Each structure stands twice: as C-alpha cells, then as structure tokens.
Amino acid sequence: MIDLRSDTVTQPTPGMMAAMMGARVGDDVFGEDPTVNALEQRTAALFGLEAGLFVPSGTMANQIAVRVHCRTQDEILLETTSHICLWEAGGAAALSGVTLRTLDSPTGDGLLGDSDFADKVRPDDMHSVRTRLVCLENTHNRGGGTVYSPDAINAISRWARHHKLGMHLDGARVWNAIVKTGVPAKVWGSMFDTVNVCFSKGLGTPVGSMLLGPKDLIAHGRRVRKLFGGAMRQIGFLAAACDYALDHHISRLAEDHANAKVVADAVAEVPGFTLKPHEVETNLVWFEVDARHGSAKEVAERLKAKGVLVAPLGTRVIRAVTHLDVSREQCMKAAEAIHSLV
Numbered sequence: 001m002i003d004l005r006s007d008t009v010t011q012p013t014p015g016m017m018a019a020m021m022g023a024r025v026g027d028d029v030f031g032e033d034p035t036v037n038a039l040e041q042r043t044a045a046l047f048g049l050e051a052g053l054f055v056p057s058g059t060m061a062n063q064i065a066v067r068v069h070c071r072t073q074d075e076i077l078l079e080t081t082s083h084i085c086l087w088e089a090g091g092a093a094a095l096s097g098v099t100l101r102t103l104d105s106p107t108g109d110g111l112l113g114d115s116d117f118a119d120k121v122r123p124d125d126m127h128s129v130r131t132r133l134v135c136l137e138n139t140h141n142r143g144g145g146t147v148y149s150p151d152a153i154n155a156i157s158r159w160a161r162h163h164k165l166g167m168h169l170d171g172a173r174v175w176n177a178i179v180k181t182g183v184p185a186k187v188w189g190s191m192f193d194t195v196n197v198c199f200s201k202g203l204g205t206p207v208g209s210m211l212l213g214p215k216d217l218i219a220h221g222r223r224v225r226k227l228f229g230g231a232m233r234q235i236g237f238l239a240a241a242c243d244y245a246l247d248h249h250i251s252r253l254a255e256d257h258a259n260a261k262v263v264a265d266a267v268a269e270v271p272g273f274t275l276k277p278h279e280v281e282t283n284l285v286w287f288e289v290d291a292r293h294g295s296a297k298e299v300a301e302r303l304k305a306k307g308v309l310v311a312p313l314g315t316r317v318i319r320a321v322t323h324l325d326v327s328r329e330q331c332m333k334a335a336e337a338i339h340s341l342v
C-alpha cells in the first residue's frame with residue numbers, strides 16, 4: 001500500500017531509532033531529562049524565542065497556548081477552517097472558556113490579510129467578550145498546505161500589537177513553510193509571541209510537539225501542561241527522535257513538495273477532479289470529486305483497490321499527503337492509479 005492519508009503515518013528510521021535508544025533520560029516532571037531540556041533550548045533558539053515546552057501533541061500545544069494567552073470571556077480571532085477551530089474537539093471552549101471568532105479567508109486557501117482584521121476588536125463593554133488573541137496557521141492544512149508570506153504575517157502582527165493582542169502561530173507544519181520559502185525559522189518566530197511546532201508530521205518522529213515563547217508564558221504553560229495531563233517522565237527517548245529530525249529531516253521536505261506535485265498533476269488530469277487550491281505549494285494535495293465519480297469515500301475505495309490510500313475528509317473532498325515514507329517512484333505509481341480513474 002502507498003499510504004498518502006497523512007504525513008503522520010511515518011515509521012521512525014533506523015537512524016532515528018538508534019538516536020532514541022542512545023538517549024540520556026531523566027524524570028522530566030522534575031525538570032531532569034537532559035535530552036528534553038536540550039531540545040527545548042535548541043528549538044526555542046531556532047525560532048529566536050526564549051523557552052520551549054515539549055508536549056505530546058500539537059493539539060495540546062495549541063490548547064496550552066490558548067490557556068496562557070486568554071482568560072474566560074476572552075475571544076480569539078482565527079480563520080474559519082483552522083485546525084484550532086475544526087479539529088481540536090472544542091478545546092478552547094471546553095478547557096479555557098474562550099470563544100472563537102472565525103474570519104473567512106477571502107482567497108479561499110486559509111490565508112488572511114491584515115484588512116480581514118479591521119474592526120474585529122470588540123468594544124470595551126460588559127456585553128462583549130474581550131478580544132485577546134490572534135491565531136494564524138502556517139502552512140495552512142485545510143487551506144491546502146498553503147504558505148503565508150512573511151510580509152502578510154508582519155502586517156497582521158503589527159495590527160495585533162497595536163491593539164495589544166497576543167499572536168500565536170499554529171506552526172505544526174511550519175517546517176514546510178520554511179523549506180518552501182527559504183525564510184528562516186527566526187523570521188517567522190519574530191512575528192509571534194508563541195509558536196507551536198510539530199515533530200511527528202513532516203519531520204517523521206513517533207511523538208512530539210513543542211510550544212515556544214517567552215519565559216513567563218512557557219512557565220505558566222508548564223503548569224497548564226500538568227493540568228491537561230501532559231507532563232511525562234523519561235521522555236528524552238522521544239526528544240532524541242525530535243533532535244535527530246531537526247538534523248536530518250528538514251531540508252528533505254523539498255522532496256515531499258516535489259512528490260506532491262507529481263500526485264497533483266495526475267489529479268488535475270482527471271475530468272471531474274478539481275485541485276483546491278489549484279497550485280500545490282507544499283506536501284498536501286486537496287481535491288474535490290464531482291458526482292460522476294460518486295462520493296469521496298467511493299473514490300478512496302477505488303484507489304485503495306489499486307494500492308493507494310488517500311483520506312476522504314468530506315462527501316466530496318479528498319486529501320493526499322506526501323511524506324518521508326513515500327518515494328518518488330511510489331508517488332509516480334499513485335499518479336498512475338489516479339490516472340486510471342479517468
């Protein structure tokens with residue numbers, strides 16, 4: 001099977017396993033895991049931020065960020081199809097008593113501009129929630145793996161700072177944005193208060209995300225991580241995999257991006273399949289199937305019979321994702337299978 005359902009399906013490589021097995025570990029709840037401490041410092045420095053907090057998932061990193069930026073009766077401004085809004089099980093409401101004010105992407109690709117935020121700060125009035133935080137997602141998952149320009153984020157960040165709002169980046173896939181644009185991590189980090197990065201998507205580790213930010217917020221986040229059940233013990237074994245991925249798995253994301261183009265080109269040639277967006281920028285290929293092909297689920301089943309797994313994520317919507325564990329050759333085979341649906 002050629003598994004294009006997600007970049008989360010990767011297996012650790014032999015080099016990564018060796019790094020894990022050789023890790024020095026300690027009890028991280030006591031702050032005594034040297035490998036975790038080093039990874040937190042290394043990743044924070046990479047983004048030019050003060051401190052890091054290793055957590056089990058991207059969802060937890062985002063939800064800790066919500067909690068440390070906001071109080072109950074606060075509101076977050078974010079794009080309608082963002083991960084925090086669609087796929088975190090209602091966490092902001094359930095865990096932090098925070099409302100989400102969704103802004104539609106005018107370009108339909110998940111990206112926002114500073115003009116979309118105009119007039120979105122609530123009046124200082126007891127009837128209103130307090131506008132408190134802006135969350136952006138880069139790359140944007142549901143938007144199609146789309147990449148912000150640093151200029152666009154900078155304009156939003158200036159607006160947010162002018163209104164004394166926090167800025168959080170859901171950068172689960174920010175590595176893809178770094179490789180695609182060549183803009184270094186520090187530049188992206190400079191435009192936010194807090195950043196969530198993920199090691200278990202494109203970077204291919206079994207577990208791990210990190211929340212980055214100023215020392216005081218991260219110290220608060222450490223307390224919240226305990227509350228949310230995310231404080232763990234000898235997790236240097238996991239951190240060692242992440243450290244290995246920072247050394248070996250970032251620049252190779254360019255291969256995933258090139259492979260996604262191979263898959264996307266095949267999709268574009270099938271009448272009744274429409275790439276959304278038309279141009280695939282990174283490793284996510286989102287497309288819609290029209291009624292002549294049946295439902296997305298039926299198309300996924302037909303592809304499965306040809307040895308290719310994709311993810312139907314709606315009645316008409318399919319996502320195919322390239323990653324560490326699919327080669328160029330396998331993507332060409334997947335492209336043939338897609339072609340054969342004509």
Ligand SMILES: *Cc1c(COP(=O)(O)O)cnc(C)c1O
Nearest residue numbers: 057058059060083137141170172
């Ligand atoms: C996957 C993802 C997350 C959540 O990560 P989990 O580790 O699955 O909880 C958050 N944001 C974005 C943009 C993602 O792609």
